[in-house]
Amino acid sequence: MLTVTELNHYYGGSHTLRDVGFAVPAGSCTALLGRNGVGKSTLLKCIMGVLPVRSGVIRFNGEDITGLPPHARARRGIAYVPQGREIFPRLTVEENLLTGFSASVKRAAPIPDGIYGMFPVLKEMRHRRGGDLSGGQQQQLAIARALLTRPKLLILDEPTEGIQPSIIKDIERVIRSLAQDGDMAILLVEQYYDFARSLADHYVVMTRGAVVQTGAGRDMEANGVRNLLAV
Template sequence: MLHIQSVNQFYNQSHILWDLDLHLKEGTCGCLLGRNGVGKTTLLKCITGLLPIRQGQILLNGTDITRMSTENRARGGVGYVPQGREIFPLLTVEENLKISLGARPDRARQIPEQIYQLFPVLKEMKHRRGGDLSGGQQQQLAIGRALVLDPKLLILDEPTEGIQPNIVRDIGDVIRKLNNDMGLTVLLVEQKLPFARRVADDFFIMERGRVVADGPIGALSDELVQQYLTV
């Protein structure tokens, strides 16, 4: 589904990603793990086209998207929820969701009812401004906005950060539903190991700009956690 091959990325003269390889299978949820500053968010931005790469290749369903614009990657099926959510606070919930309609390949004009089924609170509050929502509700709005694209790949950067426990649980339920019932492929960065173990099928641990360990989530051992994740 997603093939990342020998990717190198630089900030000015700083080498951030080093010959990075990653393979995410279709219909699964993969979790990127690692300490702060190892390149996780940088990798997500490279996948979405927000950052260029110096070398390497990124394939989505066999299509080379390495040099494709961010807009065309969205039209091609890449949905992205950045860290911090980045909703439009002065627009209503409905207006925030409608922004993504322009990138749908089928040119749909209406918000899919499925979004409101996944996140009923968005329907209840669709006429409220995004900035008036709680942090957890804003995160649901950000995920819903990405899903309006009808993506093949949903990328989430720390979706549970600063979110109350009941909404963390709801977001986990939605991710599993998207995987199990709808076949959507998900890649997320996550710091909370219990959440990662609950929702992910596979893990990828990053260290110094490389994937240094990966496998099924059940193989995420205490030794790996101690070596690469404990602060």
């Protein structure tokens, strides 16, 4: 589905990503792990085309997308939920969801019942402004908006950050369901080790801008991944 090969990125003279390479298979959840500041969010922005790369190749469904702008990647089926959610606080929940169609060639359409089925609270609050929602509800809104056009790859950057435990469980349930359906690849950046371990079919660990370990999710504990994340 997604392959990243020998990717390098610089901020000025700082070498932030160093020959990064890994794959995200279809029908599975790949957890990207690492301490703060190792380059995880930078990598996601490079995958989305928000940041340029110095060298390396990003392929999606076999196509080299390294030079494509973000909107072209989105139209090929990549959806991105950034850290911080970036919803529109003055728009209603329903209006926020409808902006998700901007990434689609189909343009606006009715919001599928399945979206509200995954996050029932959004249907109850569809006429409320996004800025009036709790942090957890805003995260659900951001994920629902990304799912609106049925992407082939869903990228999530720290979806549990600052979220209450009950909503973390709701988000975990949705991610697990999406992965089990088998049609979508999920790339999950997460600091919360137990959350990532519960969902990961595969894992990638980064340190200082480089990939230092990969493996099957079921082997995370045996391979000492928790120790790699300890401060």
